């Protein structure tokens with residue numbers, strides 16, 4: 001499938017069962033839950049998946065199960081692969097990109113080593129050349145230790161095989177705006193920081209990869225649809241309603257609170273994360289649950305009023321047509 005790098009993509013957590021094993025059935029249920037809520041694609045083995053803690057066999061099993069769900073639902077699957085050893089990243093991306101049902105690769109800017117921008121571009125030229133599927137660069141400075149300039153990201157946009165960037169920068173600053181303004185049509189910018197979906201989408205991002213959207217999925221999908229439809233007042237209502245939820249979900253290291261809330265909501269068997277992450281505090285999960293309830297109210301109210309407006313418009317058009 002040619003991936004649609006637009007709309008809402010959810011980077012799935014990796015659920016664990018009470019014995020500490022990867023719970024593939026819960027993962028499958030969660031995948032359907034997110035797609036039922038309005039996500040148009042899924043991401044496996046992202047940051048939120050605790051990918052560094054999975055064995056190779058576990059990671060393979062996660063990809064196989066997610067690929068089966070995505071194939072059944074006719075949506076694209078993006079898979080995280082790469083790292084800060086270019087030779088190893090090339091091998092991993094080549095293998096993942098060749099796996100059945102993998103439509104795109106999400107590959108992080110090499111973390112920890114703090115290479116120059118020249119080095120980052122050379123890294124991605126090699127990695128993209130090895131990939132059988134389009135590659136999304138994952139720009140996440142607070143995790144990698146380096147922030148790429150707009151000029152460097154635009155150089156990456158011109159590399160064959162690189163189809164976009166997941167932009168998880170902390171602010172909509174001049175570099176982010178310059179990237180959005182200069183990105184060619186072949187290069188999709190996706191919002192990667194959950195607090196900045198509205199401003200990034202309003203400035204031209206085509207969608208979002210958003211861990212918070214495990215919860216209140218319909219609200220995040222509605223926010224992006226509102227921006228697409230040019231309905232900024234509705235998008236502002238949605239974004240304002242979602243912000244307390246996003247803040248609550250990221251109050252402790254991700255994905256602990258998301259897992260805590262999914263467990264509380266009965267979607268996964270345990271809230272467990274693997275070390276070095278620690279389980280979320282009960283207070284953080286409770287705050288997130290309250291924020292989630294508040295979003296449901298706003299989004300439902302908004303949908304009701306949006307439907308009422310649609311009905312009015314439809315009635316008006318019908319009347320106009322009859323005259």
Ligand SMILES: O=C(O)C1=N[C@H](C(=O)O)C[C@H](O)C1
Nearest residue numbers: 011046047048209210211254
């Ligand atoms: O796994 C991801 O992809 C995401 N991880 C981010 C993080 O934990 O830094 C957050 C974002 O929503 C998606």
